[in-house]
């Protein structure tokens with residue numbers, strides 16, 4: 263076995279070898295994901311060879327992870343390969359066998375485990391995700407202007423068959439649908455400088471949480487690096503997910519929850535009379551309750567302020583740190599909140615040994631038409647498809663992405679009080695069985711709310727391997 | 741064939757008890773069907789299901805062939821467990837999702853039978869992380885497992901190996917077997933319905949591929965609460 267746990271790390275060399283967007287985010291306005299089939303192996307290999315060696319007039323360069331400072335290229339180009347894609351490029355059987363089983367089976371075979379059933383089932387996914395065996399590569403172009411996306415797409419289309427395209431964009435002010443500010447918390451890696459996380463006080467994550475070939479957060483445990491090292495080392499895995507968000511239904515549910523709470527006997531404990539002014543500027547009682555529900559469901563107020571350290575107001579004065587807080591038995595942030603399920607931080611959990619081991623890097627942008635939660639037509643439901651083009655990156659899909667999906671976001675094994683319930687924002691809920699417990703101040707117990715549907719449905723996706731630049735060269739020379 | 745109580749029907753019904761027929765079945769009929777309609781080995785352990793309540797408690801029936809099934813070899817296996825009792829206790833505590841676990845020496849196998857909460861891979865991975873050295877001691881006594889020592893460096897492979905040696909759990913509703921067999925063969929799940937008549941034959945063929953199995957996923961006398969929920973309710977800390 264190729265146990266490749268390096269003690270001395272030359273981080274600059276690693277960053278030059280790793281694809282961009284893994285260790286640091288691009289922070290661009292636009293993204294275009296191209297789902298590609300390898301139909302001409304020779305052309306595909308030639309393209310990859312040039313792309314990994316700095317590109318040419320006709321072929322975009324793969325963007326490496328190094329910090330390019332002011333010399334920002336007009337667009338960034340990166341690729342992820344599915345297991346079928348590795349096969350199509352001619353990777354040997356022996357090598358294929360060294361990839362982990364969840365990756366070789368592919369996302370659609372893992373559907374039940376990650377909650378893709380009912381309306382989210384892969385057999386309901388639109389093209390090109392209805393033929394997962396043909397989706398060989400997911401190529402992603404990031405840019406600030408549409409023209410750049412078109413230019414690179416045209417170049418790619420000369421070497422591959424483009425099966426489908428998904429365009430995403432930033433919604434402005436860092437927001438995603440449902441109206442939350444996103445991409446505030448991210449893992450912070452040992453040795454890697456990331457300005458956005460400079461003041462975060464979470465423990466540093468070892469490089470093996472995100473790249474293959476380094477120590478992991480599970481003490482002596484190492485993940486298998488696909489063989490040979492030229493292919494496996496400095497690679498990463500990605501769960502690419504197209505997640506439709508029912509924005510209209512989400513706002514309507516917040517209305518209903520606020521109506522329900524207004525009549526609840528304990529409502530004054532949740533929101534003392536007159537305290538609505540404090541929750542946020544210009545809010546009446548109903549509107550304040552809506553925002554409290556939204557904040558507790560996520561773990562942040564929609565403007566990004568952490569609920570844990572600012573449970574009474576979304577505009578604390580003095581300001582609180584967006585990243586530095588922890589959970590405890592007395593937490594105001596509910597154990598069932600999305601963020602706390604996805605990262606329980608240092609708080610006590612059932613699987614003690616798993617504390618800080620299931621970390622995920624999140625890179626995503628929104629797709630679909632605008633929806634303004636502050637100003638929408640309640641009479642004419644706008645249910646056009648919109649949502650998140652999400653990428654969940656990690657060194658091991660089974661130990662990180664799937665583990666979070668199947669035990670924490672859904673089922674809620676980590677805390678007995680939430681076991682048997684799913685994430686309120688994106689769990690596999692049904693209105694008949696869903697439940698979420700709002701916390702009350704001063705350990706005065708909880709108020710349960712019920713009847714929310716599944717707000718997020720899977721509409722496509724793929725497990726991809728994000729090879730290093732060395733690995734892309736290796737693939738081009740097969 | 742009618743349902744009338746004729747001598748002929750009585751005779752056909754008595755076939756399974758007649759010696760000549762048993763011989764014919766064992767040496768001709770069953771091998772013929774195994775050749776004609778082979779069934780892939782069905783995967784071990786619980787199947788994924790959408791309902792969290794059904795998902796919480798699960799059974800593992802891990803059957804591991806002893807490297808040396810002689811009394812001496814069995815004693816070695818027994819010692820491997822006995823020497824690690826303290827680690828096993830603390831491991832169960834730290835993993836947090838295990839209700840009970842026990843080891844049996846049965847036939848030429850060492851068996852680990854347990855009830856745990858949630859996902860199988862997470863359970864095994866957390867166990868390796870907590871007390872990998874115990875697994876190492878155990879599998880050093882097992883045929884065809886030595887190459888995975890130390891387990892902490894062969895996590896993925898070891899999880900797959902355990903999955904492979906975990907008994908197939910026959911469905912509680914016998915006719916659900918058809919769908920599992922079709923899925924294992926990669927046939928579409930919405931194909932033509934199977935004749936109920938063929939169930940005994942399909943079961944026999946499956947038992948050829950999976951000679952040992954768990955009948956159902958286990959029965960319990962109370963809803964499937966998690967270990968931590970039980971501990972929490974009784975105030976023993978979780």
Ligand code: HEM
Pocket residue numbers: 438439440442443444445446447448505506507560562600601602604605622624649650652654663666667687688718
């Ligand atoms: C459409 C679907 C989703 C939406 C709208 C959503 C929204 C959010 C928001 C608003 C935050 C807080 C912002 C931040 O701390 O950066 C957050 C945090 C987070 N989400 Fe999601 N999310 C979605 C899907 C997922 C999925 C599928 C996963 C995991 C598999 C996930 C994992 C996380 C993690 C790990 C955090 C950071 C928590 C922390 O470090 O404290 N999210 N999400």
